Amino acid sequence: MKTAKQWFDEYAVSHQNETNQIIHYICVPAIFFSVIGLFMSIPPTLLKSTFKLYNPLIENWAFVVGIFLTIFFYLRLGFWYFTKMLVVILLAIAANNWINNNTNLLITSIVIFVVAWIGQFYGHKVEGKKPSFIKDLQFLLIGPLWVIEKLTSKQK
Structure with missing residues (x-):
């Protein structure tokens, strides 16, 4: 493992x-945020039927x-990478929950997802190189x- x-x-x-x-x-966090919103848009009934031991805390x-x-x-x-991403995921869930309470989360997530991917592909056109995930899908998580x-790192 790398x-x-x-x-x-x-x-x-x-x-x-x-x-x-x-x-x-701008676009990578937006895509990550919108994917969490897309997952949150899946009806909880599907979660209940998939996992027979449904816990209402995991909704x-x-x-x-x-x-x-x-x-x-x-x-x-690494532990600190885990901790940082856990915080980001929990904040994204909270923010998406707020969006869900105030507007249509599914449509909002789709719009953010599409616009952010357009930005990503434009950035790679400027760069002149293909996105990393084409080589390995794990780069979508990296x-x-x-x-x-x-x-957050100190600039040298």
């Missing part, structure tokens, strides 16, 4: 252009998938962590 540094180094190869990086700082797919991702993917990369690390 280390977090190996993932980040490989991801960074196709994210050198400053414009592409700025686009990624949406985003929580189930988010916890699964943090435990089985990010925790393998992208949000890479953005967090880039935005």
Whole structure:
């Protein structure tokens, strides 16, 4: 298994252009946020029928998938990566819950998802390189962590 540094180094190869990086700082979190919103849009009845031992505290797919991702993917990369992504996932669930209480979450999530992917592909056109996830789908999970690390690390 690759280390977090190996993932980040490989991801960074196709994210050198400053414009592409700025686009990624906006679009990667937006895509991640919208995917959580899409999972939250799945009816809880489907969750109940899938898992016979339904727990009312776990009332949406985003929580189930988010916890699964943090435990089985990010925790393998390291405790602090796990902690950062768990916080991001829980904040995204809370924000999407607010959206769900005030408007149509499904439509909002679809719009954010489509617009953010248009931005991503534009950024890669500027960069002149294909998105990393074309090589390995796991980069779809590395992208949000890479953005967090880039935005929170001390600049040298």
